Amino acid sequence: xxxxxxxxxxxxxxxxxxxxxxxxxxxxxxxxxxxxxxxxxxxxxxxxxxxxxxxxxxxxxxxxxxxxxxxxxxxxxxxxxxxxxxxxxxxxxxxxxxxxxxxxxxxxxxxxxxxxxxxxxxxxxxxxxxxxxxx
Numbered sequence: 100x101x102x103x104x105x106x107x108x109x110x111x112x113x114x115x116x117x118x119x120x121x122x123x124x125x126x127x128x129x130x131x132x133x134x135x136x137x138x139x140x141x142x143x144x145x146x147x148x149x150x151x152x153x154x155x156x157x158x159x160x161x162x163x164x165x166x167x168x169x170x171x172x173x174x175x176x177x178x179x180x181x182x183x184x185x186x187x188x189x190x191x192x193x194x195x196x197x198x199x200x201x202x203x204x205x206x207x208x209x210x211x212x213x214x215x216x217x218x219x220x221x222x223x224x225x226x227x228x229x230x231x232x233x234x
Contacts, residue, residue, distance in 0.1 A: 153191075
């Protein structure tokens with residue numbers, strides 16, 4: 100009861116309950132589900148898996164382009180511009196990747212190198228991907 104007007108106030112308890120439930124849901128999504136991974140960790144893991152899958156697909160496509168070039172020209176390309184496929188050898192940041200070849204166990208392996216998000220080789224974010232040329 101309101102001490103000034105003498106009227107009974109209603110509804111404040113419901114508002115508090117709704118706010119507490121909303122806060123509990125937000126905290127649950129952010130900080131965990133009783134010992135498992137948090138929602139944010141699951142989002143990061145899913146994003147990382149997606150990026151890894153995209154890298155594998157991209158590396159496979161680039162490897163196939165090199166294999167087709169070798170089949171047609173009877174030699175391996177020395178640089179991406181030999182391939183006449185503009186943009187095919189760009190990393191996720193739009194920069195051209197480099198590649199080198201190595202013979203291992205009778206198979207030709209190609210190693211792709213990306214300068215990473217900073218666009219400079221020789222830094223911590225550089226990445227390499229290695230794949231066998233299929234034929």
